[in-house]
Amino acid sequence: MAQADWLARPEILNTGALSLILTGLTVFAATTSFVYVRERSRWQRREAELAGELEAARGHQDRLAILLAADPQVVVSWNGRDAEPAFEGDSGFLGAPGASLALAYGTWAPPVDAKKLELATDALKDRGEAFGFTLRSRAGPFIDVEGRPVAGRAVIRFREVTGERAEVMRLRSELERVTADHSALASLLSGLPQPAWTRTPDGRLSWSNAAYARAVEAADGTTAVKNGLELLDRSERDRAAKARQDGLAFSVRAPAIVTGQRRTLDIIELPTPTGFAGIATDMSELEAVRADLQHQMDAHVRTLDRLKTAVAAFDASQRLVYRNSGFDTLWSLDAAFLDGHPTDGEILDRLRAERRLPELGDYRSWKASVQAAYTSTRAHEDWWYLPDGRTIHVVASPNPQGGVTYLLDDVTERFTLESRFNALSRTQRETLDSLREGVAVFGSDGRLKLSNPAFAQSWKIQVDLASAAPHIDEVVRLCRPLFPQDEVWSELHSVVTGVRDAREDYGCRMERRDGTVLDCAAAPLPDGATLISFADVTASVNVERALTEKNDALEKVSRLREDFVHHVSYELRSPLTNIIGFAQLLGTETVGALNEKQRDYTSHIMRSSGALLAIINDILDLATIDNGALTLELKDVDVAETIAEATAGLHDRLTDSKMKLQVEIAPQTGPLRADGKRLRQVLFNLISNAIGFSSPGQTITVSAGRAGGDVRITVADQGRGIPAEVKEKVFDRFESHSLGSNHRGVGLGLSIVRSIVELHGGRVELDSAPGRGTKVTAVFPSQGVPLSDAAE
Secondary structure (H helix, E strand, O other): OHHHHHHOOHHHHHHHHHHHHHHHHHHHHHHHHHHHHHHHHHHHHHHHHHHHHHHHHHHHHHHHHHHHHHOOEEEEEEOOOOOOOEEEEOOHHHOOOOHHHHHOHHHHOOHHHHHHHHHHHHHHHHHOOOEEEEEEOOOOOEEEEEEEEEOOEEEEEEEEOOHHHHHHHHHHHHHHHHHHHHHHHHHHHHHOOOOEEEEOOOOOEEEEOHHHHHHOOOOOHHHHHHHOOOOOOHHHHHHHHHHHHOOOOEEEEEEEEEOOEEEEEEEEEEEEOOEEEEEEEEOHHHHHHHHHHHHHHHHHHHHHHHOOOEEEEEOOOOEEEEEOHHHHHHHOOOHHHHHOOOEHHHHHHHHHHOOOOOOOOOHHHHHHHHHHHHHOOOOEEEEEEOOOOOEEEEEEEEOOOOOEEEEEEEOHHHHHHHHHHHHHHHHHHHHHHHOOOEEEEEOOOOEEEEEOHHHHHHHOOOOOHHHHOOEHHHHHHHHOOOOOOHHHHHHHHHHHHOOOOOOOOEEEEEEOOOOOEEEEEEEEOOOOOEEEEEEEOHHHHHHHHHHHHHHHHHHHHHHHHHHHHHHHHHHHHHHHHHHHHHHHHHHOOOOOOOOHHHHHHHHHHHHHHHHHHHHHHHHHHHHHHHOOOOOOOOEEEOHHHHHHHHHHOOHHHHHHOOOEEEEEEOOOOOOEEEOHHHHHHHHHHHHHHHHHOOOOOOEEEEEEEEEOOEEEEEEEEOOOOOOHHHHOOOOOOOOOOOOOOOOOOOOOHHHHHHHHHHHOOOEEEEEEOOOOOEEEEEEEEOOOOOHHHHHO
C-alpha cells in the first residue's frame, strides 16, 4: 500500500533515485579505476614473465629441432589411446615420402618386422609396454625403433643407424648372408650326384663331397681327402696341375674309373680365392645318346639317299648343308659346285641358266616368293612345270633353328597315270553306259555307288538313282514289284552287306512277272564293293527252250532209230542165216545136181547174203558199242599174222579187181596188246574200203611200225582221194560217198573202225587229198587199253 503510494508520487521518486544512481556510479567508477590500475600492473609483470618463458621455450624448441635434425629420425607420440598421433622429423630415410607414413610399417619394413612393430605399438598404447628393435628397411638402411611412455604419452622414435654401428650391422648382415649362402652351397655340393672337390693353392685336396667319395670308392669325403684319392688318370692330373700352375681354368672330357666302371666325365676345375674348385659330370649316357643319335642320323641319311624324293636342307644363311642322292639325280648339277655349299639363290640361278626352271616373265619376283619360306612360319607348297615336260611338287618347310628344307618330288609319272586313269574312268563310264546289261555297284556300306541306264530301264526306276546313293534295302523295295521272290533278294542283300562268312560270287536266274528273264550275277570287288549285273536272256532262254525241245525230239528219234535198227537187225539175221544155210546146201548139190545157171544163181545168193550179213553184223556191233556192252578180249597179238588173216578174206576181191596188196611190217613193231578179232575187223574194213575206192592195176599198201610208245597200222591206196568237205564226214554213220568210184556201201565201215580203235585207247588219222590217194592210220597204244576201260 505504501509502495503504491510512493509510486503514485513520481516527483519524489525521480529525485531520490537520481541521487542514489549518481552516488553508486561514483563509487563504482572509483573502485573500478583502483582495481584496473592494480591489475594492470600485475598483468604487465605476468606478461613480461610469459614473454621470457616463451622466449626460453622457443630457444628450447630450436635446440630440440636442431637435435632432431642432427640425425635421420622420426618421433611419433600419442596423448591417448584414441588420440591422433603427432609427428616430428622427416621419414625420407625410411623410403616413405611423408612423416605420417612412418606408421605404415608395411610400406617400408619387411612383412615379418612390420607385423612385430604393429603388435609392439598396440602394446605401448594400451599397456605402456616399452620396446626396442633394430631392423633393416626395404630401402636398405638399418632402423632403430624405440617405443616407451613419456609423461603420460606414448612415444615411438624411428632413427636411422649411421656411422660405424651401421657399418658393423651391414657387415654382420652380409656375414650372415654369406654364411647362409656358403651353407646352402656346401649343402648343395654335398648332395650333388656329380663329384665335386676343392684344392689348396698347392693342389692338394681340401674337401670333397659324397659323390666324389663314392667315385673313388672311399668311405666318405674326409677319408678321400685324407688319403689323397684322385679321380683322374695320371696324364689328366698332369694337365690339370699345369693349368693350376698357370692360374688357368682346366676343362677336359676324359675317361675315368667310377665305382669300378669306366665312365666318360666332363671335368671343370677353376681357380678360387682360396685355391681351386672342381666338378665332374658323368657324360656317359649323353655320349651313348649322342652316338645313338649319330647312328639314327646316319640311318636317316641312308634312308633319305634311297628316296626318290629330292631333299635339300639350307641353314639360316641360306647355304646348302645337306642333299640326298635324289637331289643330285633330279637336277644333275655339278657335284663340285654342290660340295662348295652354295646358297639357295646361287642354285636357282644355275638351274635357270641351264633352263631347268619354269619359264617365267618375272624371274626376280618368282625367286623372291620361293625364298620367302626363310621368313615364313608355315610350310609352303608349289608346283614347278619345267621346260623338259616334268612336273615337280615342291614343299618348302622352315626349320625351327633357322633355314629351310626343300622336298622336291617328280610327279610327272603320277600326273600321267592320273590322266590315264581319268581317261580310263571316262572310257569305262561310257562303256558301262553303253552296255545292254544292267550294272549296279554297291559300296561296302551297302549304298549304291554306280549304275548304268540299262539297270534303271530294266527295273523301271529312275536313271539318276545312283546320285542319291540309296541303300540296297531301298533299291530292293523299288525292284520287288517286278520280282517278288524274297529268298533271291535276301541272298543279294547278304552278298552286298557282307553278312556271309566269305565274300564269294553269286548267280541266279530271275523270271519276272512281265515275262522277262534276267541272269543275275554278283561278284565282290577288291575295294570291298560288290558288282551286280542283270543280263536280259529272255530271247536266249526262249531259243534254248526251243532247242531243248528239239533236242529231246531228236534224241527220241535217235533212240527210236537205234531200237528199230537193233530190232530189225536181229529180226533179219535169223531168216538170213537160214537163207545162207539153204544156199550153201544147194551149192554143195547134196539135194541134187544143179545146172550151170542154177549154180550161178546160188553163188549170187551166197555173195549177197554174206554182204547183207556183214552189214547186219556191223549194225549190231555199233549198237553194242553204243550201249557199252562190247567187251574187248585183250592179249598179245602178232600184227603181221593179223594182217595176213584180214587180207585172206579179201583175196578174191583183190584178184577180181586186178589190184596188188603190199604189206610192210617194220622189225621193231613187235606184238600188240589188243583184241585180235576186233583188230582183224578194223583191218578188213580199212582194206575193203581201200579196194572200193581204188582202180584196177593200183596198189594198196598195208604198213605197220612202232613210233614212241604207239603201234601205227596204215592202209594207203592210190585212188581218187577225198575232198576236204567230205573228210569231216567219212567217219560218221550212214555217210556213204562214192566219189566217182564203183564202191557202194551204207557208210558203217569207217565208223566201226573209229569206234573199235577208240575202245582200245587209240585214235584214227586220215590223210587224203583229191588226186593223191587216201591214207588211214590206226594208232594203238603198245600196252593196250586198261582192263577197267576194256570192261566198260
